Amino acid sequence: MRATTVDLALDTRGGAAGRRTLGWTAGGLSAAAALAGGFLAPTDAAQGPAQRLMYLHVPAAWVAYLAFGVVLAASVAYLIGADPRWDRFARAGAEIGVVLTALAIGTGSYWGHLVWGTWWAWDPRLVSTALLLLTYTGYLALRRMLTERTGSRDGDRPVARPAAVVGVAGFLLVPVVHFSVLWWRSLHQQATMLAPERPPIDPRMGLALLLAVAAASVVALCVLLHRVVRLERRRSVPAATPADPARRAPARVG
Amino acid sequence: MIRRPGRVALIGVLLAGGGLLVTSALRDTLTYYRTPGEVLADPELARERVRLGGDVVPGSLRHEGDLVVFKLTEAGHEIVVYQRGVPPETFREGESAVVEGRLSTDGVFRSDHVEVRHGNEYRPAEVGPSDAR
Numbered sequence: 431m432r433a434t435t436v437d438l439a440l441d442t443r444g445g446a447a448g449r450r451t452l453g454w455t456a457g458g459l460s461a462a463a464a465l466a467g468g469f470l471a472p473t474d475a476a477q478g479p480a481q482r483l484m485y486l487h488v489p490a491a492w493v494a495y496l497a498f499g500v501v502l503a504a505s506v507a508y509l510i511g512a513d514p515r516w517d518r519f520a521r522a523g524a525e526i527g528v529v530l531t532a533l534a535i536g537t538g539s540y541w542g543h544l545v546w547g548t549w550w551a552w553d554p555r556l557v558s559t560a561l562l563l564l565t566y567t568g569y570l571a572l573r574r575m576l577t578e579r580t581g582s583r584d585g586d587r588p589v590a591r592p593a594a595v596v597g598v599a600g601f602l603l604v605p606v607v608h609f610s611v612l613w614w615r616s617l618h619q620q621a622t623m624l625a626p627e628r629p630p631i632d633p634r635m636g637l638a639l640l641l642a643v644a645a646a647s648v649v650a651l652c653v654l655l656h657r658v659v660r661l662e663r664r665r666s667v668p669a670a671t672p673a674d675p676a677r678r679a680p681a682r683v684g
Numbered sequence: 685m686i687r688r689p690g691r692v693a694l695i696g697v698l699l700a701g702g703g704l705l706v707t708s709a710l711r712d713t714l715t716y717y718r719t720p721g722e723v724l725a726d727p728e729l730a731r732e733r734v735r736l737g738g739d740v741v742p743g744s745l746r747h748e749g750d751l752v753v754f755k756l757t758e759a760g761h762e763i764v765v766y767q768r769g770v771p772p773e774t775f776r777e778g779e780s781a782v783v784e785g786r787l788s789t790d791g792v793f794r795s796d797h798v799e800v801r802h803g804n805e806y807r808p809a810e811v812g813p814s815d816a817r
Contacts, residue, residue, distance in 0.1 A: 472808030477774060481806060546799045547772025553716045557705065564702050571698065575691060615716045615737070617782060622804040631806045 459645035466638035480544035489646035497527030505597030517590035522657035730787035
């Protein structure tokens, strides 16, 4: 049996079993990554224990890029085929990406406090990352606003189409964030694992970092699938009170 | 669901935040720091408060009262820095740092803020004296 991501997102017994397996994989990888990052990897010579924040910060940032990549792909797919399922992938991807970007900024800020000696700097990498967070928060806010303004449900065409356009455009920022440390003078160090000529990194540190990125990717995939199924269930239930005028009234607090 | 005034306020805050971020950021952000070479070539550049980045010259670091004195170098150009206040713990000779302040007419850069830049190389701390040759 071949299970694709889309099969795993089905609200069926097979899909649920697949998601459970994936959940265990995510748990196992996370445990391995925690052990590797916490104990196997040696303490860094220059930065001391603070460098271990890398095993949280880098996966958060990388998987946030991946999540925004999901938003991009799903938005393009929606614009082509208008299949509401892709819209659910886009929304779930944006939610995950926003949380992970915030996590990357938080861990990075603490790391900066410990090693750079400052919580925040008006530096190209930091500023572009903040803009990225703002953009996808705006994407989610736009969805909410369109839902309320048009009186349609999230996932309907009046919401999904403009959202898909923003979802595609927003991705333009991702390469800006990633290459900001090369294009401009920055306080932030450049990439290590993805550098064209990889600078020296202790192999145990490299392993811990790769494990952490893998674990974060699989955990994020799990969350994505569960979220897509949840959004689908919410839609397939006929709106509880379709004729309820309160649903359309924008003044309702809920 | 958020009520309309709340929504308008939220969007307003987001827009204002974005605008502030962009305008205040772009001014200094794209060139986060100046190099010693640039500042020596055009000292007027550093009469206003600027950031100066370079490597801390080994052997140049000393303490004079509450001043920390060192040289920053980049591509053969050096500037003497008088730093008021304690630099971060990670501050070392041979490592890269960014200081914030202005160039005095005597050619000394007087700063009051140090940020330590670190490279993208990671290696374990020496385990013991047996490692040292």
